[in-house]
Amino acid sequence: MKITQILHLISFMFLLIANNFLMTSSILTTRVTVRNDIRDERINIHCYSSEDDLGVHWLSYGTNFTWHFHVNFWGTTKFYCDFNTTKHGFGNYGVYTPNLRREECSIHCLWSVQENGPCVKENDSKKRPWCQNWKNSTRRNLLLGFSPSPTPLPSFNDGEEAG
Secondary structure (H helix, E strand, O other), X not given: OOHHHHHHHHHHHHHHHHHHHHHHOOOOOEEEEEEEOOOOOOEEEEEEOOOOEEEEXXXXXXXXXXXXXXXXXXXXXXXXXXXXXXXXXXXXXXXXXXXXXXXXXXXXXXXXXXXXXXXXXXXXXXXXXXXXXXXXXXXXXXXXXXXXXXXXXXXXXXXXXXX
């Protein structure tokens, strides 16, 4: 290879790295919002990454929890949330991952926890939200005597069916 070809290749690689840095670096602040959109239900969420535990939060209908962070240089930052409802379902979901960043949201991820499961979309986007079903059904687990929620369950007398 000629010296000029090598210099062009190095320049191209530098531009790729610089572009990745600008798209994922600490220059840009990323925001994730989780909103409870289930009427008459208070949900429990616990969000975390490998470096940050954001704690447990209880959200009444229409309220939200928002946090900000900077994506690492490599663009591999991930945040997960455990969502728990008392009537509909529960599960662990990746609320900010490299694939989600590329496909569904980049700077502001807006999660809406709904009766059928959590949905995400880019804030102010014209795209339809991307929704997932609940990974675990609360009703099925109530019938089996398992409670996903930290709230106490009603006790059932022998012979009574769980409603």
